[in-house]
Amino acid sequence: MVGIPETFVRTTVEREGEPGRAWVAHLPSLVDELLQTWNCTPSGPVGHGGVGIVVPVRSAGGAAVLKVSFPHPGNVHEPDAFAMWGGRGAARLHRRDDARFAMLLERAGAGTLAEHGDVEEAVAVAGLLARRLAVPAPPGLPRLRDLAPEWEAGLRRDAGRLPRPLPRCVVEAALATVRELGRDQPETLVHGDLHFGNVLRAEREPWLAIDPKGYAGDPAYDALTLVRSRFEDLLAADDLEAAVLRRLAVFADAAGVDRERVRRWVQARAVMAAHWGRAHDDPAWLLAITDRVAELLVR
Missing domain, CATH: 3.30.200.20 (Phosphorylase Kinase; domain 1)
Incomplete structure (x- = not known):
């Protein structure tokens, strides 16, 4: 055995x-x-x-x-x-x-995109993969749009009960995205957890995705996991807002999705991640950077 x-x-x-x-x-x-x-x-x-x-x-x-x-x-x-x-x-x-x-x-290789020396290039690789993976979703997959009511209820509930709440305008921006984009999504297959560690080096193709969740919805939804990959590079940036926006732009252009939809999804999902982190005792540094991303992306 x-x-x-x-x-x-x-x-x-x-x-x-x-x-x-x-x-x-x-x-x-x-x-x-x-x-x-x-x-x-x-x-x-x-x-x-x-x-x-x-x-x-x-x-x-x-x-x-x-x-x-x-x-x-x-x-x-x-x-x-x-x-x-x-x-x-x-x-x-x-x-x-x-x-x-x-x-x-x-079987793919042992290395992952997390080990790539150039973060911007790694984001572009993930974006290009997201573009290739964005095929029509088959019947039977969970639809992200069906989760929108649950997301909205959770945002409202958590904003009122968790410690150190985010500013009201930050939560309201996330709620607006869930209402306006969450219920109207394409029938596209979405990986659902496309972070650097889930992209492996390979021989048949340079990079291959693994560990998909398998949703039907908006490909822009996948951008948050790339922002939350290699957070240390963002923390070292002289201008955090510019660094975050640059990472989102690189992903959006490589994936062939609208930059504004990417910004809005990342902002909304960052708020949800910040709430989850408070409820599950995420490290203080992770909560701090997640909060900051959620705040910076409010427009």
């Missing part, structure tokens, strides 16, 4: 409680069953992200990875997104077992 990293076991149990404990206890045998079913042989150490493990394997088609995720609603549509892209800008999906939240995927 393959060994499951202790860090992954601990964080899964801490986050999921007894269901997580039961799942990780069964995980080694589940992995063995999948390896046998898909005729794969482990070929490297087991890695992991926040919610799943990745086992490098050799299969009949060559090098691949077996990914098994904790069963959670947020992981349901990952294989749907991979299947729709068919390897265009993203890792290829070879096999899937939706009931067990498992996939056999193309």
Whole structure:
């Protein structure tokens, strides 16, 4: 049986409680069953992200990875997104077992876009990937527009109950975006978590996206995760507002989306992230920069 990293076991149990404990206890045998079913042989150490493990394997088609995720609603549509892209800008999906939240995927390289020396170029790479991934969404994916009422209610609720509230005008700007853009979105496949760590170096293409959430909505929605990647570069900027706006402009132009929509989505999602961070004890420095971004982007 393959060994499951202790860090992954601990964080899964801490986050999921007894269901997580039961799942990780069964995980080694589940992995063995999948390896046998898909005729794969482990070929490297087991890695992991926040919610799943990745086992490098050799299969009949060559090098691949077996990914098994904790069963959670947020992981349901990952294989749907991979299947729709068919390897265009993203890792290829070879096999899937939706009931067990498992996939056999193309193996990409070890490096990520987070290691790129030029942040602006990294943002442009992610934007170009977002443009390629923006294909018509298949039926059955969650629609971001359906979340707009929940977002609006959450913004109003959190603004009144959380400590150190953001200025009222900042929250009102986010509410306006949710009302005006949130309910009217295109039927486009959106990655949903396109940060630098979810873009891997590869051989078939220079860069491949992994770990999609699989939503249907506005491609401009994905910009916040790129602003929140490599925050240290923004903190070191002489002019934070200019640096943030430049990053948004580079993404928008590369992705082929409207700069104003990108600004508004990032501002609204920064407010939501700031609220979430207060409720979940984000580090003070992260709260401070998220607050600042939300404030700077009000127009």
